[in-house]
Amino acid sequence: MRIDLLTREYPPEVYGGAGVHAAELTRALRRLAEVRVRCLGAPRGEDQTHAYQPPTDLDGANAALRFLGADLRIAADCAGADVVHSHTWYANAAGHLAGLLHGVPHVMTLHSLEPLRPWKAEQLGGGYALSSWMERSAAIAADALIAVSGAMREDVLTAYPEIDPERVHVIHNGIDTEVFQADARTDALVRFGIDPELPIVLFVGRVTRQKGLPHLLRAAFELRPEAQLVLCCGRPDSPAIAAEVAGLVAELTRARRGVVRVDGMLDGRSLRQLLTHATVFVCPSVYEPMGIVNLEAMACGTAVVATAVGGIPEVVEDGGTGLLVGFRPGPDGTGEPADPGQLAAGLAEAVNRLLDDRDLAELFGAAGRRRAVERFSWTGVAERTLRVYEKLVG
The missing domain is CATH 3.40.50.2000 (Glycogen Phosphorylase B;)
Structure with missing residues (x-):
């Protein structure tokens, strides 16, 4: 055939x-x-x-x-x-x-x-x-x-x-779990100015309305101060979303330390190192039919915090491989949340829970690896x- x-x-x-x-x-x-x-x-x-x-x-x-x-x-x-x-x-x-x-x-x-x-x-x-x-x-x-x-x-x-x-x-x-697995090396972190000894909250995705990055940035004002927020940003969909994200990153950087932005597609080795060393991987999407990036994080043994939209609950097991944050779309048909403040607060609460309980984060990460190997x-x-x-x- x-x-x-x-x-x-x-x-x-x-x-x-x-x-x-x-x-x-x-x-x-x-x-x-x-x-x-x-x-x-x-x-x-x-x-x-x-x-x-x-x-x-x-x-x-x-x-x-x-x-x-x-x-x-x-x-x-x-x-x-x-x-x-x-x-x-x-x-x-x-x-x-x-x-x-x-x-x-x-x-x-x-x-x-x-x-x-x-x-x-x-x-x-x-x-x-x-x-x-x-x-x-x-x-x-x-x-x-x-x-x-x-x-x-x-x-x-x-x-x-x-x-x-x-x-x-x-x-x-x-997911190819032979390619995506834990990589203990830290040269990529050093290259990007990330401290491997401090907790890391990681986002990887395009700068598009779909991926919900502005909601994570608003949540980040409430994250534990010792945590680093690492934003691996693909190319923006439009000048408007690029400007909105740039403005929020600048505001956040003035309010807290440890904000690291990496622009452009990551090579595989760098991505695996970042996923491995992240304390929490965050997927704040407002629309996500499935979300391969969550599988990539799970395969590297990292706990996931994600919005409960689309196919994400079929990948991330709430309370098993990570934490899901409720999402209610607004009535205007834009796909944006009905209450953006509520979504930001939910993301901050879930991420902080795992920053405060590293043992739970490690348990979720190990379970995520097993789920990726066995199911996908x-x-x-x-x-x-x-x-x-x-x-x-x-």
């Missing part, structure tokens, strides 16, 4: 969980079948991996329209595939068109949903309407959809009630995904 896997992100151009998923699923699937990757961006040197750039005659056009231009070329090149499998709206149109053009099944993995990310309009302008149309059209027509959590499946069926529930399969994200292997993800393909192609 030949599978053409379509994705925007693929190593080395990975900036989020969907890119990690695409890379790890490909690696595991290639042990079972022929997989050709069709991604966006610069040329890759990997065999059977093809990269595409938007057409130059669309230079200067809205970003969503430019991605659609690249999708047309991807769809044309999928001739000969038995199945096409797309990831995120950037590649969903390519999968939809390839399925129609070549008469093969189209499988979509849904890592998030455009209707539940209204802040994307801040980033894409009118392109948000286009990205929403691409996702919706592809999802309604897809032969099978894979949701990365049970909560995500419910969101899919709510957002797109036209979809037959029988077509939506739950296959959780995975990429081999299992690939095998379950292959069964979806096989059912479609007979």
Whole structure:
């Protein structure tokens, strides 16, 4: 069987969980079948991996329209595939068109949903309407959809009630626990100016409304004064969220010591060291279909504090591998909390509890490692995904 896997992100151009998923699923699937990757961006040197750039005659056009231009070329090149499998709206149109053009099944993995990310309009302008149309059209027509959590499946069926529930399969994200495991070295901490002897509260994520960083920054005013707050920030979605976060970081730095900001994607070794030495990893997301980064922290033996949104409760066991903080969305449809002060207070309380009780934090970390090993292997993800393909192609 030949599978053409379509994705925007693929190593080395990975900036989020969907890119990690695409890379790890490909690696595991290639042990079972022929997989050709069709991604966006610069040329890759990997065999059977093809990269595409938007057409130059669309230079200067809205970003969503430019991605659609690249999708047309991807769809044309999928001739000969038995199945096409797309990831995120950037590649969903390519999968939809390839399925129609070549008469093969189209499988979509849904890592998030455009209707539940209204802040994307801040980033894409009118392109948000286009990205929403691409996702919706592809999802309604897809032969099978894979949701990365049970909560995500419910969101899919709510957002797109036209979809037959029988077509939506739950296959959780995975984690490579041989790669993500404790690393006692401290050279990365020293390089970033982090004291390994002091407690560390760690955030890793993009600067986007979805990841909830402003809520953690407001909570940080109430964290134990001896704790260091380490913020590993990916690129901002928009100037507005970049400015808001920069302002909060500056205000927090004036109020307390030990605030360390690291901008840009971390290399694997640095990420593992930071996760290993963190006393608490914090995921303050307002929307998270699953959250691979929580699995990465757990696999490194670190306790997690996270908001109880989306698929996070399917990963982080409240009172077992970490602490979950309640989240109630506001009525305005923005995805922001109804009471931001309450959320910040909840995050501060949970983090402080683990800062005050290091034994409990260590117990949670050890349990998180066991859960990651036992429940979330990429081999299992690939095998379950292959069964979806096989059912479609007979």
